[in-house]
Amino acid sequence: MVYDFKSIESKWQSYWSENKTFKVAMDNTMPKYYVLDMFPYPSGSGLHVGHPLGYIASDIISRFKRNKGFNVLHPMGFDSFGLPAEQYAIKTGKHPRLTTEINIKRFKKQLNKLGLSYDWDREIKTSDSSYYKWTQWIFLKLYNSFFDITDNKAKDISELKIPKGLNEDEKIQFIDSKRLAYLDNIDVNWCEELGTVLSNEEVIGGLSERGGYPVVRKPMRQWVMRITAYSERLLDDLKILDWPESIKLSQKNWIGKSEGAKIRFVIDKNSFIDVFTTRPDTIFGATYLVLAPENKLSIKLTTKENKNLVEDYIAKSSQKSDLERQENIKDKTGVFTGSYAFNPMSKEKIPIWIADYVLSGYGTGAVMAVPGHDERDYEFAKKFNLKILSVVQGGNKGDCYTGNGIITNSGKFNGLDNQKFKKIVCDILEETEAGEKTINYKLRDWIFTRQRYWGEPIPIMFDGKIKIPMTDRELPLELPDVDSFKPASDGSSPLARNNSWKNVLLDGKKYERETNTMPQWAGSCWYFLRFLDPRNSESFAEKNKIDYWMPVDVYIGGAEHAVLHLLYARFWHKVLYDLGYVSGPEPFKKLVNQGMILGNSAFIHRIKNSNTYVSYDLIEKYDVQKINIDIDLLNNNNELNLEKLKNSDIKYKNANYKFNEKFIVSREVEKMSKSKFNIVSPDRICEKYGADTLRMYEMFLGPLEQSKPWNTDGITGVHNFLKKFWNLYHDEIGFNVSDSKPNENSLKILHKTIKKVNSDIENFSFNTCVSAFMICVNELSSLNEKSSEVLRQLCLLISPFAPHICEEIWSKFGESDSISNQDFPTHDELYLIEDKFEYPISFNGKLRFKMIFKLDCEFNDIEKEISENEKVNTYLKGKKIKKIIFVKNKIINIVF
RNA sequence: GCUCGGGUGGUGGAAUUGGUAGACACGUUGGACUUAAAAUCCAAUGAACAGUAAUGUUCGUGCGGGUUCAAGUCCCGCCCCGAGUACCA
Numbered sequence: 001m002v003y004d005f006k007s008i009e010s011k012w013q014s015y016w017s018e019n020k021t022f023k024v025a026m027d028n029t030m031p032k033y034y035v036l037d038m039f040p041y042p043s044g045s046g047l048h049v050g051h052p053l054g055y056i057a058s059d060i061i062s063r064f065k066r067n068k069g070f071n072v073l074h075p076m077g078f079d080s081f082g083l084p085a086e087q088y089a090i091k092t093g094k095h096p097r098l099t100t101e102i103n104i105k106r107f108k109k110q111l112n113k114l115g116l117s118y119d120w121d122r123e124i125k126t127s128d129s130s131y132y133k134w135t136q137w138i139f140l141k142l143y144n145s146f147f148d149i150t151d152n153k154a155k156d157i158s159e160l161k162i163p164k165g166l167n168e169d170e171k172i173q174f175i176d177s178k179r180l181a182y183l184d185n186i187d188v189n190w191c192e193e194l195g196t197v198l199s200n201e202e203v204i205g206g207l208s209e210r211g212g213y214p215v216v217r218k219p220m221r222q223w224v225m226r227i228t229a230y231s232e233r234l235l236d237d238l239k240i241l242d243w244p245e246s247i248k249l250s251q252k253n254w255i256g257k258s259e260g261a262k263i264r265f266v267i268d269k270n271s272f273i274d275v276f277t278t279r280p281d282t283i284f285g286a287t288y289l290v291l292a293p294e295n296k297l298s299i300k301l302t303t304k305e306n307k308n309l310v311e312d313y314i315a316k317s318s319q320k321s322d323l324e325r326q327e328n329i330k331d332k333t334g335v336f337t338g339s340y341a342f343n344p345m346s347k348e349k350i351p352i353w354i355a356d357y358v359l360s361g362y363g364t365g366a367v368m369a370v371p372g373h374d375e376r377d378y379e380f381a382k383k384f385n386l387k388i389l390s391v392v393q394g395g396n397k398g399d400c401y402t403g404n405g406i407i408t409n410s411g412k413f414n415g416l417d418n419q420k421f422k423k424i425v426c427d428i429l430e431e432t433e434a435g436e437k438t439i440n441y442k443l444r445d446w447i448f449t450r451q452r453y454w455g456e457p458i459p460i461m462f463d464g465k466i467k468i469p470m471t472d473r474e475l476p477l478e479l480p481d482v483d484s485f486k487p488a489s490d491g492s493s494p495l496a497r498n499n500s501w502k503n504v505l506l507d508g509k510k511y512e513r514e515t516n517t518m519p520q521w522a523g524s525c526w527y528f529l530r531f532l533d534p535r536n537s538e539s540f541a542e543k544n545k546i547d548y549w550m551p552v553d554v555y556i557g558g559a560e561h562a563v564l565h566l567l568y569a570r571f572w573h574k575v576l577y578d579l580g581y582v583s584g585p586e587p588f589k590k591l592v593n594q595g596m597i598l599g600n601s602a603f604i605h606r607i608k609n610s611n612t613y614v615s616y617d618l619i620e621k622y623d624v625q626k627i628n629i630d631i632d633l634l635n636n637n638n639e640l641n642l643e644k645l646k647n648s649d650i651k652y653k654n655a656n657y658k659f660n661e662k663f664i665v666s667r668e669v670e671k672m673s674k675s676k677f678n679i680v681s682p683d684r685i686c687e688k689y690g691a692d693t694l695r696m697y698e699m700f701l702g703p704l705e706q707s708k709p710w711n712t713d714g715i716t717g718v719h720n721f722l723k724k725f726w727n728l729y730h731d732e733i734g735f736n737v738s739d740s741k742p743n744e745n746s747l748k749i750l751h752k753t754i755k756k757v758n759s760d761i762e763n764f765s766f767n768t769c770v771s772a773f774m775i776c777v778n779e780l781s782s783l784n785e786k787s788s789e790v791l792r793q794l795c796l797l798i799s800p801f802a803p804h805i806c807e808e809i810w811s812k813f814g815e816s817d818s819i820s821n822q823d824f825p826t827h828d829e830l831y832l833i834e835d836k837f838e839y840p841i842s843f844n845g846k847l848r849f850k851m852i853f854k855l856d857c858e859f860n861d862i863e864k865e866i867s868e869n870e871k872v873n874t875y876l877k878g879k880k881i882k883k884i885i886f887v888k889n890k891i892i893n894i895v896f
Numbered sequence: 897g898c899u900c901g902g903g904u905g906g907u908g909g910a911a912u913u914g915g916u917a918g919a920c921a922c923g924u925u926g927g928a929c930u931u932a933a934a935a936u937c938c939a940a941u942g943a944a945c946a947g948u949a950a951u952g953u954u955c956g957u958g959c960g961g962g963u964u965c966a967a968g969u970c971c972c973g974c975c976c977c978g979a980g981u982a983c984c985a
Contacts, residue, residue, distance in 0.1 A: 245900085246899095246900055246901065246979090246980085249899075249900065249980095250899090250900085250980065250981085253899070253900095253980090253981075254981090256984065258984075258985090260985085275985080276984095276985070277985060278984095278985065279985075290985095329897090329982085329983055332983090356983090357983050357985095358983085358985080359983075359984065359985090361984090362984045362985080363984075363985070366985095367985045368985080369985085370985085374985065375897095375983090376983055376985075377985080379983095440984080440985095441984095442984050559979085559980090562980080563980090700908090700909090700920085700921075701908070701909085702908065702909060703909085706901095706902090706909095707978080707979085708908075708909095709908090711907080711908070711922085713907085713908095713922060713923075714907085714908065714921060714922045714923090715922090716921095716922080717920085717921040717922060718921080720921095720936095721921090723936095767908095767909075767910085767920090768909095768910070768919095768920085770920080770921090771909090771910070771919070771920040771921075772920085773920095774920055774921075775919080775920065778920095
């Protein structure tokens with residue numbers, strides 16, 4: 001009987017969806033397990049074989065845990081607000097809502113073909129107003145909260161203690177300055193050419209992702225989230241998370257905590273400059289100060305003679321793009337202000353400079369330059385002939401030394417260890433009120449507004465400068481239609497042009513809505529909470545459901561979200577925790593990153609400035625350029641099907657081709673993308689081999705976390721395995737198993753496999769599981785095992801990986817219940833014991849023979865036997881045995 | 897530059913705390929079945945050398961050292977590839 005995967009798969013997919021097999025509800029009598037995928041952005045090009053990798057892995061875990069007796073929550077939804085749909089709308093005029101709907105339908109269809117066990121009743125879309133109502137609600141919670149530094153947590157704004165003696169305006173200003181969501185003028189990435197503001201992700205190396213135009217910084221009014229208040233907690237709580245070390249490290253680096261000191265350099269009676277340094281021990285080597293061009297003191301401190309130069313420099317550096325700033329790392333620029341300050345320790349009078357290598361956003365926007373022990377300061381000092389003083393011994397003379405050592409040139413402190421001196425400097429500075437120990441973070445507050453249409457509207461109105469938050473009852477603030485999706489040339493959102501929406505008349509008073517929208521991150525910051533109670537209209541999720549399901553037990557997704565999404569989601573979760581809405585401080589207990597599946601692009605080679613294409617084996621003779629072609633145009637690995645190519649495009653039809661016998665293309669591993677024509681669609685694999693084969697093959701390809709190129713060649717191995725597996729249960733006529741006693745060897749191999757699979761699934765080592773299945777099935781077929789006792793267990797064992805075929809077989813055993821409701825097999829140690837074993841022994845590669853030992857024969861017994869009865873074992877091939885190395889009941893080596 | 901991952905056959909990849917390196921699969925070669933092909937099944941397959949053969953020997957986990965009875969695994973010093981980050985004082 002043939003393995004007809006097509007009918008089997010469609011049969012069980014409709015069975016699961018009709019019977020809602022994977023629908024879950026809260027059940028306090030069962031332990032819970034929450035398996036979450038990073039929900040996708042429904043892009044227009046559909047799924048490629050790289051997408052399902054994580055979904056298949058999470059599905060295996062879900063099915064496994066279900067069989068293990070857990071109440072498994074495994075939901076799916078769509079991150080449906082986002083830029084590509086908006087860009088498509090700008091191009092075509094089609095409403096993003098419509099294109100998004102179409103894309104979601106396609107995604108869902110493709111996902112369902114893979115046999116993923118989602119509870120689709122919990123599906124959510126971030127662009128549904130019933131969803132973003134609560135995104136807006138959370139925004140308002142942030143707006144109405146402040147961070148209490150003494151209690152180290154967020155509190156409702158009504159609990160904020162307002163200093164006495166403030167007038168009404170000052171009070172409002174004070175409160176606004178403490179909110180977790182606040183308005184500020186912030187430098188944004190402004191692209192003159194495109195006439196729009198870009199997010200950081202849209203800027204690559206100082207150029208716009210689209211078009212490659214220069215991007216400059218420009219201050220604009222923005223909503224900002226005070227994530228910096230949580231720096232320490234975001235850093236601290238990493239310790240309790242079961243996440244890959246590399247991800248924790250990137251978060252740690254992103255937060256960028258550094259301990260040091262704030263030091264005050266006095267200029268005169270009325271003015272001073274504060275700097276931040278991590279090396280207070282080098283204070284005697286601070287021979288000049290540098291301010292960032294954006295620092296407000298820069299202009300104030302400039303003397304008349306230098307005014308023109310300084311203003312010129314500041315103007316120039318504000319126009320510089322990020323790219324230009326980055327280019328000049330070695331070649332530092334700067335100007336002298338004409339002013340001087342006093343080094344608080346050496347009392348020396350030192351010059352104050354302005355240079356764009358100092359960043360305004362970090363520390364105080366000013367540094368004490370120690371050219372002897374900081375490479376940037378060293379470069380700068382060398383260029384402008386400033387004094388270089390060595391105060392820590394080490395390195396070569398005249399060089400810049402950044403290591404530790406003994407203090408010199410520092411008056412009475414010479415000879416101290418620099419680490420000890422650090423503390424002493426801080427103490428002295430604190431005593432003389434010239435500075436203090438401080439901690440600085442690289443993390444900046446999160447710019448939360450986008451000048452875009454396709455995002456959540458911000459539920460705030462303005463009465464002039466006064467902000468009026470909408471009330472909970474007024475939510476959601478629906479996204480209105482607009483005449484055009486283009487952003488305005490001044491960078492404001494398309495919503496700003498919709499006057500009837502923007503202007504609100506309430507009780508005869510005029511208000512204006514905020515016209516910017518939220519970034520794409522907003523919806524994904526809390527979606528895992530909505531899955532718990534997706535249709536609730538009273539709250540974002542019922543508290544007892546949150547208590548039961550949270551935290552997420554396993555979160556699977558790509559490493560590209562290592563920092564931003566995971567950091568933002570943790571931040572929102574902590575705020576909700578502080579305000580009492582969720583029960584734990586961290587949302588994701590365990591994180592697993594699946595690697596990317598790469599495409600194998602194909603290239604043909606064209607002779608430059610000609611219409612002639614050359615086979616890859618002949619290119620040495622010509623000056624050629626390579627051109628991406630569709631991998632569908634290949635006959636096999638690297639041979640081009642010329643006919644297909646010619647028919648694919650008119651420009652190929654009329655071209656000339658040079659080749660011997662075959663036209664060869666070159667191959668290269670790249671990211672899978674539509675523009676590279678290297679997409680392999682899961683639909684076609686499912687069509688040809690079935691979803692079970694695809695699922696197993698994706699797992700078999702290699703370790704889950706590792707990136708690997710897609711190669712369809714190997715898939716027949718997995719497909720053959722499934723056929724063999726099928727044939728264990730079937731003969732030519734049909735289902736055929738017996739009630740006879742199983743073969744002893746079958747039980748051994750079965751239980752060995754059960755043991756391995758149980759531990760490998762827990763460790764997310766799915767590729768080794770598949771290998772174990774193959775070995776097991778191979779052995780059972782060669783033993784011709786027909787016993788249902790063994791075959792039932794085998795079927796259960798494989799079902800998380802290949803659910804369709806296993807459901808089909810399971811039903812043939814006469815079972816009416818789905819295989820997903822059965823218990824996962826557990827191994828019996830009894831079958832794993834081997835009573836005797838035979839091992840070859842080698843010594844220096846020269847001696848090779850076999851010895852047989854009984855199981856109870858252990859290292860001590862052999863040693864005993866040697867000492868007690870010299871005649872028996874002390875000599876082997878004429879050599880006297882000194883020692884037998886015996887590991888885990890195995891003779892490993894014999895020492896003579 | 898810095899940080900983090902990796903380098904194992906023709907290929908993807910296995911290898912508990914150091915314990916017979918190359919599991920499993922692809923590919924290749926040979927064979928069976930077939931008029932033929934596909935499909936399927938069986939066998940061989942790290943390299944080199946010797947042998948009619950069974951087999952044996954030597955070399956083999958990026959390179960060079962070290963520890964150990966024993967190193968893909970541990971230590972020291974390099975080389976290469978990938979990812980992230982970018983003047984963070």
